Amino acid sequence: MIENIPLSHILIFSTLIFFTGVYGFLTRKNMITMLISIELVLNAVNINFVAINKYMFPEQLEGHFFTLFIIGIAAAEAAVAIALFINLYRNIRSIDVDEVTEMKH
């Protein structure tokens, strides 16, 4: 039944998620929200990988593997980013990105 959905629909869907992420990254000031936005961007890419692998090269598996790889990296990245936020919060009592101006020129 998934075959009934054309590839273009899935690509439009992933594009919507991608730009939602980009929009969130550019407008939000809270760093955790920004991190969530980056996750949206990554997941839009994951959807593209899986869908294109399934529709165009069904006999190969690189797209699937790449998706799993990205999920792993994203988990590690989230751990590092959150550790940074916690430390930042301990120091300046804020995780607003505009407050972090200590090293500006």
Added chain:
Amino acid sequence: MDSYQFTIWILILPFVAFLVTGVLNGKLSPTISAGISIAAIALVTALSYFTAISYFFLNSAESYEAIQAASVTWLRLTDTLIIDMGIIIDPISAMMLVVISTVSLMVHIYSTGYMKGEDGYARYFTFLSLFSFAMLGLVLATNLMQIYIFWELVGVSSFLLIGYYYKKPTAIAAAKKAFIVTRFADLGFLIGILLLSYYTGTFNFMEITNPEGALISNPIAGTFMGFSVMTWALVLIFIGGAGKSAMFPFHVWLPDAMEGPTPVSALIHAATMVVAGVYLVGRMFSVYALAAPEALEVVAFIGAFTSLFAAVIAIVQTDIKKVLAYSTISQLGYMMLALGISGYGAEAGLGFTASMFHLFTHAFFKALLFLGAGSIIHAVHSNEMKDMGNLRKHLPSTHLTFLIATLAIAGIPPLSGFFSKDEILAAAWQANKLYFAVEYLVAGLTAFYMFRLYFRVFWGQERKYDHIHESPASMTVPLWILAIGAVFAGFLPFSHLVTSDGQPFDTHFHWSIALASVGIALIGILSANALYRKESDKSAKIRASLGGLYVLVDNKFYMDEFYLFVTKKIIFRYITSSAAWFDKHIVDGLMNLIGNVTMAISVRSRNFQSGNVHQYAMVFLTGLLLIVMVYFYFNPN
């Protein structure tokens, strides 16, 4: 040659004393610093006497040859042009060793009394050691470059010691004046060295002054403005010597240099450093006499003029040290004149011998006069003659030794000054009657102004003194030792020891000249006696009758004013101020323009680094989209 290798210690010892006391200044107690300096100079004195005695008296050869006792290659400029550092022992350097070490030792001992309790007592002895090292290095130099290096070192230590009281503005000004004037003259010296070495390809004195050598037998070809290049080179070298020896017109620094401590004036500005110019001409004498007699005429003229000029000024000075300073200039003029009229060779070189003889005796009696003046100043705390009078009752030792030195410089037999001055007058009589007349007049003037000084200080009215007493033994003993030198130095058979070509010869005693010179000295003494022994208004009347002439002499012929006019009104205003404008506006302006442009660019580009993450992300995204659009525009498929 090997037998004189120990002379290297004559240079090492004072240098080590300088380094040790200089580096440990403040860590050692001042007394120990002074002790180190004195021990070093005492050893140097012993070595110098040993060198001189073994060179002059334990030498079996007929004539005195120059010996190169040590030599190290220091700089190799080309294969033939090499700068060595070495030690030369010949009659004049051996004689100078005795003079320098004796006077220096006496001054070191004297200073322990004179400088007692002064700030920077240790620093003073450090500089004295530096000076002794430099002066000994100067006389022992084997080549022109080495002598030039030590020449400058002597100038620096003179500068440091004149400016010893560095909190006193006049002392600082005097130190700067001495340094700048002599440095200016040294420029001539350097150009002369370069000219000479360019044409001869050597710096070494042994090669340059060898009468059979290449330089003298084939003088440099080529002329410039009517004189040979050789004459120019030697006149330029003489200018360097004139600067150090305070010859007219470079004499202006020496009277001001009296701002330094009095023992320093005795050592540097009377007995040793100021004769460096005479020594330099003496060192190069065969070249002067054989290759460029015109240059020697310049030496003679400047010497004669300076001796008369300074003697006239000395008559009106009221500062006791200034009188002695002008007297020194006058006596240096004597020595220069004697060199200038001398020929080369045994009998013809009488002037050379006389000049070196006078240098030798003058060192003793002039150092004695300065140290005596120091003793007087120590007692009355003033330099001015009007604050002194009838001191012979209070300072008996100083009085007697001062009288001996005054008689010696006036040329009264049998004191040393008589013999050397007589020899100079005899040489002048043989060479040029006009110069003889000038020097004869100067001999009378010398006797007059020295006895004016003597009578005004030791005779005349008693002044109010507080706690006046004779100086301690550390000061009077050196006075007596130098007095022995001032009495007996004249009996040395100088013409058998120091001659222009190393061949001994016999001098004939000229009764007529000796009698005439004693006569004019007596006239000078008697007129000083009449005017100054008892205080009277006779001298004031003479002063009034001279009118403008007195004012002219009292202002030292306005030489200082002339220099100030030339430097401030002409050089500073027109030449240096325009150069300063160019530097400030063109050279600095270009640099500032480059700096300002860079600054402006960076201030503007700095805003790009806002630190705002959203801005960065926006720029990144926009750029990425642009690249993608450009890519698809050029690759539509």
